[in-house]
Amino acid sequence: MIARRLLAAVPGVIGVIVVTFLLNRALPGDPAAFFAGPAASREAVEEIRVKLGLDRSLPEQFALYLRDLARGELGQSLTTGQPVLRDLVTRLPASLELTLSGLFLALGVALPLGILSATRPGLWIDHLGRVVTTAGVSLPIFFTGLVLVYIFYFLLGLAPAPLGRLDAFSSPPPAVTGFYLIDSTLARDPALLWASLRQLALPAATIGLFAMAPIARMTRASMLGILSSDFIRTARASGLAPNTVLLVYALRNALLPVVTTLGMIFSFLLGANVLVEKVFAWPGVGSYALEALIASDYAPVQGFVLTMAILYVLLNLFIDLLYGLIDPRVRIEA
């Protein structure tokens, strides 16, 4: 089943390759002129154009691009001067760690909030949930980030400087997973774990605030629907403990739409991270792609979009598998 699902994703990925290739060529900006340097003459620019292969026809450029792709080469980034693949491999864990932390943070707050709102609709906790989620989703994500930096770093001095994943004096743990929290734990270095946790707190909170709203709202709506259904009434009538009814019977059934939302939020966040990464100097893939876009540096942008497409495919697969665990009926129907 997994193989069939993966196979089904192939046309989508091919589509992404073609579209990003064409889109990048259609963008304004001339990379040759940009990289020929300040005092370049027309001839120097042409020289660079030939070097970059930009003087060839589009189909030819595309064929070259496909050939490199087949070899696992994503090209060179002209902004960092490094192979795109290496840049992405070193930067993707940073983005994933940030997004996942934000998401878990959001889950930890939003799930209970959603359940409580659903069991006590109209009461103060429901209103609180509404206010918090509305605020979280309506404030632009970079604004939340800047406000958090201003309050917790600049005014109170509680948070560390927004200087990326580690302060200037710590060096990263030996790379195993690329996730600093995991790697520093593996290296048994509590000081480093603490340092990376501190750096992670504000950006993760920024993302968490943003992601909280849809999760809480979805949990509330889904719980409300389930709680008024017949089987819950039956369970209650049979005298099961209220908590068992709520958490075992209701929540498990209410979780399906929440997981769907979660998947969507996660893939959306990976891209929306760009601004948070910018504010916190976080060395992730989002800010990398943005810098490249500004410099009309094609290769990293293509590499980024491709990575995102593949991540998206894998994520959807993972969520489908998760459905099966939560609700066995889905498995049978598939």
Next chain:
Amino acid sequence: MKRAFRTLLLALGVAFVLAPSALAQSRSETLIVVTELGPNTMDIHGVGANRPAYQASWNLYDRLMTFGVKTLPDGTRMYDYSVLKPELAESWQLAADGMSVTFKLRKNAKFHDGSPVTAKDVKWSFDRAVSVGGFPTFQMKAGSLEKPEQFVVVDDHTFRVNFLRKDKLTMPDLAVPVPVIVNSTLAKKHATPSDPWAMEWLKNNDAGGGAYRLESWKPGQETVYVRFDDWKSGPLPKLKRVIVREVPSAGNRRALLERGDADLSFDLPPKDFAEIARSGKLSVVAVPIENAHVYVGMNVKKPPFSSVKVRQAVAYALPYEKIFSSAVFGRGALLMGNPIATNTFGYESSLSPYKAELAKAKALMAEAGYPNGFETTLFFDQGFGTVNEPIAVLVQEALATVGIKTTINKIPGANWRAMMLKKEMPLYINVFGGWLNYPEYLFFWNYHGQNAVFNTMSYQNPEMDKLIDAARFETDKKKYAELVREFTKLAIAEVPRVAVYQPSLDVAMQKNVKGYQYWFHRYLDYRQLWKE
């Protein structure tokens, strides 16, 4: 399990308490710089090397000579382009006929890998600079350094440069960031038949002998330099480590400085510099950038700006003072139409007659045959939008009063150079700054009929070319001054571009950071800095 958790918490707590004191010790010998953009290569000869790469190269590599230092009346230290000082060369001798120079290299100088610096390393490096093409070759050519045959190894520690012609830019051009001395033995190990100059390897690796070694480089994130304790080309620098962190948000760069977590930054908007300078918490050093101006350019090849009268009308309509005070907060110096910067040879404030004078501008428009004005488009580079945008609005407003209706067109930073190359913008705002502080150097790039990319106005005038070429090779001081005066007057009369002001190179740093010095390349020299 619970116990393990408690131990972990305790350890965390201890680490938290201990960490700051350990930091304090290394902090006094470490400089933390925050920038917007980092280098994309460690090799200044590399294709597409960006400006921050100049700073990396300047500190990792030595050159044969460097410039002296002078102190300005306000106490600011800046490099002195009239004095050349020994760096890797301990002395040099110009030949009697003035057609070559012989350098004696330091006998005890070493590269970072411990191997000695020899004349063949110098030759390989210079051969590379004139052979690889692009920017380094271009810059060498500016000093009449064009062919590998010009560079001769006399013996292990003696090196000669033969001149192609007598050019006063040859010697200073050997002290700019391009002619770095590379460890040729090390570099050649990584050369391949398709890459004889080891461009691939040198991009990511340090093969220098400068005062600082490359400790680590994470492109797009951070570059860390440590002092090379065996450095012999000058007194041992005081800073042990320099960390350059890339912080993309300007607001955060300011916050980091004000909180004391960063020591120094160049990259803040003019408004922030003005506010920081006023608050007095940090020191701000400002030096008007030599041989530079921000200007309004006009395409002289197409009507209506092909008419001198129209161009002069624009020069009489621009709100110079208003631009200077409200767009750049008075940081720099006003030029009022004079293309020569205030600290460049030949600057005379009286040469330009221009100031905001509406009646005169209107009269000139009528004389040119445009009593009711015309419509046109004003372009600017959005990459420098913080400054360019307010200027554009002020220019638009002022030109409207003489009947020139402008539509503003912002060009994304990546596309700006391509737009300049096309030379189709009728009216635009731009900036130029030259490394070498000679007026004819600026004129050669910007007003000469060779029509370089910087002459975006496409201004071509044989009389102008004659004056510029003559000034470049004139050795008589009085005649030279006269030539400079002549071409400046011509540029002001024909006014293909109106120089508005001279931008300022601002740097904000902690009060305990000392020794900062202005360099023409506008980047940091770590050797000169220390902390108190």
